[in-house]
Amino acid sequence: MGEPRINVAVIGVGNCTSSLVQGLAHYSKGGANEQIGLMHWDLGGYQPRDIRVVAAWDVDARKVGSDVAEAIFAKPNCTTVFCKDVEATGATVRMGRVLDGVADHMADHPEHRTFVVADAAEPDAADVIAALRESKADVLVNYLPVGSQKATEFYAQCALDAGVAFVNNMPVFIASQPEWGEKFRAAGVPIIGDDIKAQLGATIVHRVLTDLFAKRGVKLDRTYQLNTGGNTDFLNMANKSRLASKKVSKTEAVQSVAEHRLDDENIHVGPSDYVAWQNDNKVCFLRMEGQLFGGVPMNLELRLSVEDSPNSAGVAIDMIRCAKVAKDRGIGGPILAPSAYFCKHPPEQMTDDAAYNAVEAFIAG
Numbered sequence: 001m002g003e004p005r006i007n008v009a010v011i012g013v014g015n016c017t018s019s020l021v022q023g024l025a026h027y028s029k030g031g032a033n034e035q036i037g038l039m040h041w042d043l044g045g046y047q048p049r050d051i052r053v054v055a056a057w058d059v060d061a062r063k064v065g066s067d068v069a070e071a072i073f074a075k076p077n078c079t080t081v082f083c084k085d086v087e088a089t090g091a092t093v094r095m096g097r098v099l100d101g102v103a104d105h106m107a108d109h110p111e112h113r114t115f116v117v118a119d120a121a122e123p124d125a126a127d128v129i130a131a132l133r134e135s136k137a138d139v140l141v142n143y144l145p146v147g148s149q150k151a152t153e154f155y156a157q158c159a160l161d162a163g164v165a166f167v168n169n170m171p172v173f174i175a176s177q178p179e180w181g182e183k184f185r186a187a188g189v190p191i192i193g194d195d196i197k198a199q200l201g202a203t204i205v206h207r208v209l210t211d212l213f214a215k216r217g218v219k220l221d222r223t224y225q226l227n228t229g230g231n232t233d234f235l236n237m238a239n240k241s242r243l244a245s246k247k248v249s250k251t252e253a254v255q256s257v258a259e260h261r262l263d264d265e266n267i268h269v270g271p272s273d274y275v276a277w278q279n280d281n282k283v284c285f286l287r288m289e290g291q292l293f294g295g296v297p298m299n300l301e302l303r304l305s306v307e308d309s310p311n312s313a314g315v316a317i318d319m320i321r322c323a324k325v326a327k328d329r330g331i332g333g334p335i336l337a338p339s340a341y342f343c344k345h346p347p348e349q350m351t352d353d354a355a356y357n358a359v360e361a362f363i364a365g
Contacts, residue, residue: 009055012143015079015309018072022083044325054135057096061118079280079309095120099151132162147242165323168193171249185333190326195249195344198311202284214259219291222266230278249345256349282308337362
């Protein structure tokens, strides 16, 4: 038997894919002496070094036709470069389907801040399915922009038809949508989603504090979470029409752990402003107002600053490995425990403690 291996295909070679690929190189070349930044070093017999990128799709002219190892450093990517020594993957970025993956307003900004759609033929479903099969991909990872409903559904169906596990990192509801969940279950294909929850980001911090209020008997009256950033994700979300599922995903992640659901006017969770010079840095402003013993008022304010894409890459590595473990075990459909622990809008919401225990039990088998 050869060494364990997970062949991964990615949709969208943006900042998140850049951090993921850099991380795979980092943790495979001695940058993992203390295993900093990973929740699991070995997961189901797979280590980070066992993950290989074998196929990729994007629509930007500066990336299409390049090896993934080169494309991850091309504009408009602006995330931190923490591992410059990334070897060629042998996977050339293919032209993807545009559909609703590129917002019209992105063309109104300077070239380095937006997408430059390649003048190349877009693939049909048969092309994508063939590429997944030829590359022997085990897992297809979705990193499309927020609001890419049609494009996400297109690639999800391709994964289904190719028999490739699907990891949906974006807030387009696939794993949590019963119709799609049943499709994956019937096909015997695993899916984990929806909408990745960063390692230590705004959503997980907001959830933990909301759960703490409930456990300590503090009545939560109202709360907001405002986020700013300067990457293409925030520029894309400047078009409010693309934000509907994102706001639902982030809001439900907090509401699901509150002792009592807050009325709509008492909770606001979502992206706020695009600030170009922040690049991939994301700043969260969080406020929670409540009542202590005797109804005495209190409030909490928090400012969190993180590099957005690396903050999700370690979670993505675990999602990929959980998807492969499910595939190895012949489990199809939504994989509930990893979805609940790693995602904002899973098919079944759990508290973070319960989700942690459930995912550890899943890994143990």
